[in-house]
Amino acid sequence: MFNLKKLKFLQFLISQKPLKGQQSDKGQGDKRHGLTANLKRNITILKDNLGTSGDIVYHEFTMGTEGRPDASLIYVDGLVNKTVINEFIINPLMLESRSVSEKCGIFPNYNIDVIKNTLISVGGIEKVSTFEELTDSCLSGDTVLLINGLTEGLVISTRGWQTRGVTEPDTEAVVRGPREGFTETLRTNTALIRRRIKSTNLTIETFTIGQQTKTDVAVVYIKGIVNPGLVKEIKKRLKSINTDAILESGYIEQYIEDAPFSPFSTIGNSERPDSVAAKILEGRAAIIVDGTPMVLTVPLLFIESFQSAEDYYSRPYYVSIVRILRFVSFFISIFGPGVYVALVSFHQELIPTPLLITFAAARAGTPFPAVVEAIIMGIAFEILREAGIRLPRPVGTAISIVGALVIGEAVVSAGLISASMVIVVALTAIASFVVPPQADVGGIARVSMVFLGGTLGAFGLMIGFLGGLIHLCTLRSFGTPYMSPLAPLKPLDWKDVVIRFPLWTMITRPSSMGWNNPQRQEIAMMPAPPQDGEESGPAQK
Amino acid sequence: MKLEGGQISPGQIIFLVISFCLGPILLKSVALEAGHANWLAILLGLAGGLLIALLFTSLSIRFPGRTLVEFNEIIYGPLLGKVISLTYLFYFFLLPTLTLRLFGDYLTGLIFPQTPMVVIISLIVLVSASAVRNGIEVIARCSQVLLPITIILLFLAAIFSIPHMKFNRFFPIFEVPVAEFLRVSLFTSTFPFGQSIAFLMILAFIGIDSKKVKMARVSVMIGLIGVGLILNLLVLRNRGLLGATQFIEVYTSHQALGLIDVGGVLTRLEIVVTINFLSMGFIAISLLYYNTALGMAQILKLRTYLPLVLPIGILMICTSITQFENVFEYQHFSGDITPLFALPLQIGIPILSLIICKIRDLPKKE
Amino acid sequence: MKIFFLLAIFSGIVIFEAPGLIYRKYWKELIVFFLFLGFAFTISLLAVLGVPLPSPAKGIETVVNFIIKLITGK
Numbered sequence: 001m002f003n004l005k006k007l008k009f010l011q012f013l014i015s016q017k018p019l020k021g022q023q024s025d026k027g028q029g030d031k032r033h034g035l036t037a038n039l040k041r042n043i044t045i046l047k048d049n050l051g052t053s054g055d056i057v058y059h060e061f062t063m064g065t066e067g068r069p070d071a072s073l074i075y076v077d078g079l080v081n082k083t084v085i086n087e088f089i090i091n092p093l094m095l096e097s098r099s100v101s102e103k104c105g106i107f108p109n110y111n112i113d114v115i116k117n118t119l120i121s122v123g124g125i126e127k128v129s130t131f132e133e134l135t136d137s138c139l140s141g142d143t144v145l146l147i148n149g150l151t152e153g154l155v156i157s158t159r160g161w162q163t164r165g166v167t168e169p170d171t172e173a174v175v176r177g178p179r180e181g182f183t184e185t186l187r188t189n190t191a192l193i194r195r196r197i198k199s200t201n202l203t204i205e206t207f208t209i210g211q212q213t214k215t216d217v218a219v220v221y222i223k224g225i226v227n228p229g230l231v232k233e234i235k236k237r238l239k240s241i242n243t244d245a246i247l248e249s250g251y252i253e254q255y256i257e258d259a260p261f262s263p264f265s266t267i268g269n270s271e272r273p274d275s276v277a278a279k280i281l282e283g284r285a286a287i288i289v290d291g292t293p294m295v296l297t298v299p300l301l302f303i304e305s306f307q308s309a310e311d312y313y314s315r316p317y318y319v320s321i322v323r324i325l326r327f328v329s330f331f332i333s334i335f336g337p338g339v340y341v342a343l344v345s346f347h348q349e350l351i352p353t354p355l356l357i358t359f360a361a362a363r364a365g366t367p368f369p370a371v372v373e374a375i376i377m378g379i380a381f382e383i384l385r386e387a388g389i390r391l392p393r394p395v396g397t398a399i400s401i402v403g404a405l406v407i408g409e410a411v412v413s414a415g416l417i418s419a420s421m422v423i424v425v426a427l428t429a430i431a432s433f434v435v436p437p438q439a440d441v442g443g444i445a446r447v448s449m450v451f452l453g454g455t456l457g458a459f460g461l462m463i464g465f466l467g468g469l470i471h472l473c474t475l476r477s478f479g480t481p482y483m484s485p486l487a488p489l490k491p492l493d494w495k496d497v498v499i500r501f502p503l504w505t506m507i508t509r510p511s512s513m514g515w516n517n518p519q520r521q522e523i524a525m526m527p528a529p530p531q532d533g534e535e536s537g538p539a540q541k
Numbered sequence: 542m543k544l545e546g547g548q549i550s551p552g553q554i555i556f557l558v559i560s561f562c563l564g565p566i567l568l569k570s571v572a573l574e575a576g577h578a579n580w581l582a583i584l585l586g587l588a589g590g591l592l593i594a595l596l597f598t599s600l601s602i603r604f605p606g607r608t609l610v611e612f613n614e615i616i617y618g619p620l621l622g623k624v625i626s627l628t629y630l631f632y633f634f635l636l637p638t639l640t641l642r643l644f645g646d647y648l649t650g651l652i653f654p655q656t657p658m659v660v661i662i663s664l665i666v667l668v669s670a671s672a673v674r675n676g677i678e679v680i681a682r683c684s685q686v687l688l689p690i691t692i693i694l695l696f697l698a699a700i701f702s703i704p705h706m707k708f709n710r711f712f713p714i715f716e717v718p719v720a721e722f723l724r725v726s727l728f729t730s731t732f733p734f735g736q737s738i739a740f741l742m743i744l745a746f747i748g749i750d751s752k753k754v755k756m757a758r759v760s761v762m763i764g765l766i767g768v769g770l771i772l773n774l775l776v777l778r779n780r781g782l783l784g785a786t787q788f789i790e791v792y793t794s795h796q797a798l799g800l801i802d803v804g805g806v807l808t809r810l811e812i813v814v815t816i817n818f819l820s821m822g823f824i825a826i827s828l829l830y831y832n833t834a835l836g837m838a839q840i841l842k843l844r845t846y847l848p849l850v851l852p853i854g855i856l857m858i859c860t861s862i863t864q865f866e867n868v869f870e871y872q873h874f875s876g877d878i879t880p881l882f883a884l885p886l887q888i889g890i891p892i893l894s895l896i897i898c899k900i901r902d903l904p905k906k907e
Numbered sequence: 908m909k910i911f912f913l914l915a916i917f918s919g920i921v922i923f924e925a926p927g928l929i930y931r932k933y934w935k936e937l938i939v940f941f942l943f944l945g946f947a948f949t950i951s952l953l954a955v956l957g958v959p960l961p962s963p964a965k966g967i968e969t970v971v972n973f974i975i976k977l978i979t980g981k
Contacts, residue, residue, distance in 0.1 A: 346653070349809045458812050459648055459661065462819045466668045466683075473682035474675045487682035489552060635963060843936050848928060851920045852943035859950045864962035874964045881971045 034129050039070050039148035046074060046146075049135050056138075061090070063097045063147070070148040074134075079141035081160025088122045089143065089156060112152045120145075124157030136214065163188065169271035169293065171436070174310040181271045186216050186290035192273040193220055197280065201225070207238055215246040220276075221285040225509070225517050233478055234285055234298065249289040249296050259475050263441045266477040268300035275309040281520075283513035299477035301484055301512060303497050305437035306330070311500050320499040326435055327498065333432035333442045337374040338449030338461055340424045344370045346457030362418040371454030373417050377425040378446060380407055385429075484512035502526075544838055544846050547678035549746050551756040553685065557828065558740065558764025560684040562733040563691070563771060564825025565640040567818045568647060570776045570793040571733070574876075575725040576717045577780070580773050585726035587769035590734020594765055596891045597738050598758035603895075604904055606749040609741040610839040615903060616894050623840055625890060630836045632886055633739055634853070637826040638861035639875050641665060644822060645861065646868050647792055652815065662861055665819075666854045669827040673834060673850050677746050680827050687820040694813050695771065699778045701801050701810070706781030728880040733772075734765055735887040742832040791868060794818075830854065909955045917948050 035042055043058065050056050059073040071093065075085065097119060116125050128134055128144075129152045138144050141159035166188065169181030182189045190204050201223040209217050219234055237256040246252060249269060258266045270276050271293050276286050279297045287296040306326045311319045343351055344359060351359065366373065384403040388396050408426070411417045432442045445468065452460030475482035485493035493510045495501040504525040508518045549557075575582035604612040609629060614622035644665060645658035653661070672680050715722075740761060747757045775794065779787050782797040790796045798810040834853050838846035865871040897903070921944070928937045953960055 347812060350812055352806050352808060456656065456661075456664075457653065458815055459653065459664075459819070462816060463664050463668055466820070466823055467671065469683055469686055470668065470672045470675065470679060473679045473686070481678075481682065483682060483686070487685035488550065488678075489556075489685050631963075635967075841935075841939055843939060844933055845936060848924045848936050848940035849943055851924065852940070852947040855947040855951055856943075859947070859954050859960070860963060863954055863960045864964045870964075874968065878964070878968050878971050881975070882967050 035131070035134075035146070035151045035153055037149050037151055039072060039146055042146050042153075043072055045131060046134065049131060050074075050138065059090075061094055063093050072146045073143055074138055074146070075143040075158065076138060076141065079139075079161045080143055080158040084122060084158045084160065085143055089120055089145070089158075092119050092121060093145075112147070112150050112154065115145075115147070116154055120154070120156060122156050122158065126155045127152050128155050129153070139214070140216075159187075166192070172270065172272050172275070172309065174272075174308070174313070176313045177310050178272075178274050180273055182273060182276075182288075182293035182295055184291055184293060186218060186288055189273075189288050189293070189295065190218055190220065193277055193280070193286070196273060196277040197222065202280075205235070207235075209238065209241050209252070210244060210246040211242075212244040213246055216290040217246070217252060218288045219285055220280060220288060222280055222283075225281065225283050226285055227283060227513060230285055230299070230478055230513075234287065238287075246289065248292045249287065249294045252287060252289055253296055258477055262471065262475060263444050264302075264472065264475060264482070265437070265440075266300055266475060266482060268297040268304055268437070269294045270297060271295070272309055278309070278312065282509050283517075299480040299513070300482075301477070301480065301510075302472060302482050303486070305435050307496070312503065316500050316502050323498055323500060329431035329434035330438060333428055333435070333439075334445045335449055335461065335465075336428035336431065337378065337421075337424055337446060338453035338464070340421070340453075341370045341374050341450055342453035342457045342461055345454060359418075359420050362420045365415050366418045367416065369454075370421070371450060373421045374425070374450045374454070375447065377407075377417060377421055378450065381425055381429050382443060480512055485510070544835060544844075545676055545746060547676045547746055548748055549677060549681045549743070551747065551753060551760040553681040554740070554744070554747070554757050554760035555764045555767070556684045556688050557681055557743065557824070558737055558761055559767045559771070560688050560691075560821050560824035561739070561828050562737060562765070562768040562825075564821040564823075565636070565643065566733050566772070567691075567775070567821055568643065568792050568794055568814065570779045570787055571772055572725045572729045572776075573788060573793075574717070575722050576715075577711070577713055578715045578717060578722060579725070579776055580780075581715075582722060582726045582729055583769060583772050583776065585723075586729025586734055587765060589727060589730025590737070590765050590769075591762060593730065593735045593887050593891075594737060594758075594761045596888065596895070597741055598744070598761055600891055600894055600898075601741055601744040602751075602754050602758060603898055604745075605747075605751065605754045606745055608745040608836070608839060610836045611745075612904075613894075616897050616901075626836060626840055629886060629890075630833050630840070632883065633742075633829045633832045633836065634857065634860075635879075636736060636739075637669075637829040638857050638864065639871070639879070640822050640826055641857065641861040642865060642871055643875075644819075646871065647795070647818070648815075650868070651792065651795065651811075659858065659862060662858050665823065665826065666830075666858050669823060669830050670850050670854045672823075672827040673831045674847055677743060677831060680824065680831060683827075684824045687824060691817045691820055692771070694817055695774065698798055698801065698810060698813050699774055701803050701807065702778055702782050702797070705800050705802075706778075707784065708781075710781055710784035711777075727884075728876075731880040731883045731887055732875075733768065735883060737761060737765060738887045738891070739829055739832050742836060743828070791872075830857065910952070913948075913951060913955055917944065920944065 043060075047058070055077045057073075057075055057077050059075075061071055061073070063069055063071050073085070073089065093115075112127060116127065126137075128137070134144050134153055134155070137155040141161060143156045143158045145154040145156060147153075163185050164183050166180050166183055168179040180192060182192060186206075194202060194204075199222060203221055203223050205219045207217045207219070208214050217238060219231065219238070221231055234256070238252070241252070241255045243251075243255070253265070253267045253269070254260065256267070268279070270279075276295050276297060280286055284297050284299065287298065289296070306323060311323070344363065348356055363370075368376070384399065384407070387399050388403075391399060408422060412419045412422055428446065432439055432446075445464075449461060449464050452464040454460075456463070472483050473481070473487055481488055484490060485497060490511050492508055493512055495506050496510065504521070504527070507521055507523055509520050511518065570579065572579040572582040572586065600612065604615070607615075610622075610626040613626045613629075616622065617625055641662050645662045648661050649656060649658045672683060717725075744754070744757050744761075747753050779793045779797040782800050783790065783793065787793050787797070792814075794814045795811050798814050801810045802808045830850075830853065834846045834849045837849050837853070843849075865874065924940060925937065928940065950960065
């Protein structure tokens, strides 16, 4: 167990100062101070804090009659909804306040509550009294109202910036099922989940992480279904993050995952509200990060990679076959080239004779041993894949043509690589696309399997398999064994592993999650046509 | 101070017992000295093994949550207890070196003639060491994945071999003298069944819940019965495939599966034996390796057993390579000497411990 | 060459195990670790050099044979 925390004593090499001191930029000293009654002074301090960036608008005006009191609106242009500001803040304050004040006499005996309760017709207003709160809410898109003579300001919710609409996600496409995907806005995402789970128990807890980015991070779970220990652990880990920037949920993932050195990810991600909702309903918790459509779910089990949202929308027969196919594909994607190399270099006797002759004919005249062939082709495939992903779409097709022609055709006809190796690598490549969550493990595992298979044959492959198995059995995701329910064996959870049982048999939630509320539905729910003699609806005589 | 934080369930004990006992013997037929009656000898051995299991599980029920090393010191006092524990640890250390040697001989002899034995043995020890360092939970989970694979492969191999079997190979049914038959049965009950005494170190991690501890005894029994059935399947398959030639083969199962031919597509299934042997042997080796390291740490009262793992592994590699000069020496030792060495450890000392416990009324309530 | 390889393996083990033990101040464990490792190193060095090592199996065989003789009186 090599633990990096042991090396904490080396920290003095990196920096003499503790991390917190780094962020002390100018004006920070004033931040914690309260507001003064002097508007001019408040604005100066605020300008000092927020800087003189061009997108921050300081809108000064007067309220009521006789040109007093002075007031000021501060907001970030582009983050706010201008219509709201113009019609529901500036309009009542500047124009309607005059008529109101004449009738009711708000001014000159004005106070903050009167303005908050009677003048501004926007939902979501809060009183604040420190500069820190002011700047924070201003930077997240709210509008700040400061009035001369008052030691409190108002924060008015006017968030409204340009967003991408709710569109169908590119990953996890389904044939049957909803087409909605998460977007980059936290509120939209929580709303997408809330729309699916209209329960009072659905809890959304928000944190702010990142000293510079101040990213909102929400933990979503269902009270009463989730294991309370899990939520506590997530909060503990989230609070221990002390960094300057969180730009994507991948940042959070890498700060809170259990096995940072493992090629396997122990935190799931999804772009689909329906699958996230299903996972929350099974007792998991979701972590939504503002600014990205990828929502994290914890804990992650190994078998979740083989499940897809559509599995539960379709009827169970074909799904079960597809599940088995996915397991087989995962196996092929890791062991394919390794097994082939082991077979042709060590265990020719295992290949049926006609096939052996074919292999031998294909391999005759190729210059490299099978191991080298496999490694070359593996690297070529990874290059092609990377090139295909990063390039703009029209060029991507060109890449695939070049790849198919050069790798598939020319290399074989030139006698550089045997045709059977090309077939094996191509099959492996396709198989690796079947289980996308584990695709990045495949690359590493494949190369090591080729190496082991090429040096020690089946024995090497077995050693590699055992090593991988030990590693998988060691992993835990937020306290849940990664290989559960395979190992430790949980027979109750096998309803959703290889064979997807009909929904009406899935009486309990997965016990791997450590439920405190196992039963999720009635026991006798098998649909059955009405028997003779029973009252039945539209039966035809 | 807990050396091992893991906890295992009675269900996992079943898997562990079966994998552990199958580990060293999947390569060969068992009790071949009993001739054609070896299946009967296995059943008799199973009965003996169950008695041994009853014996040692009553010790573990008496001392829930304590390992062999810990309660030896309570029963025999600190000094004698340590000596007895060391004898057990030596036995736990020796058994995997035998299995490792079998691996080495088998793989270098039949599959990889050019590979040095030390490479093969070191790799297995390395993999086992990584399992041992991760604790008993991981070994138990690995057995839960590996055992079903092994059993499926065994059954498939048995089904595929039916067309190649000849019924007359199962006769004569009983041709050895009764005394010899009983000797072989006794030896069978010490190996493979009796070596489950190693679970005295493992059963402690069931916890101290008395219901669970009692269930663990049942689990050990179920596991042993499972081993007996699988072994019978194995020897009958080998008998049917090989007939009398099985008495002259060294690696019986390997030879037997070599005969299988399913429609010209699945031929020469020896690799199945290698896979099974390796996966079950891995569990057996890891478990005993774990026992040795953990027991040593408990004897020396250390706070962690992890630093002992790799040195013990290297000692295992050296011992397994140097202790025999050839396969036949190994066969003589594992067949004729180990059972006699194991008998007092598996039957004598547990009985003695139980008697002392009864007399001294142990464990004393605190 | 072989001895160099052996040295590399053993120093690798020391680098792998020792820092954690020192960090946690497990001095007793460290001493036991080095004792065991030293023993293992001696044995493996002798094995590499081709010195015949006493086999525990032979020892057990002698003891078992002796006891059998004692019991049966042959």
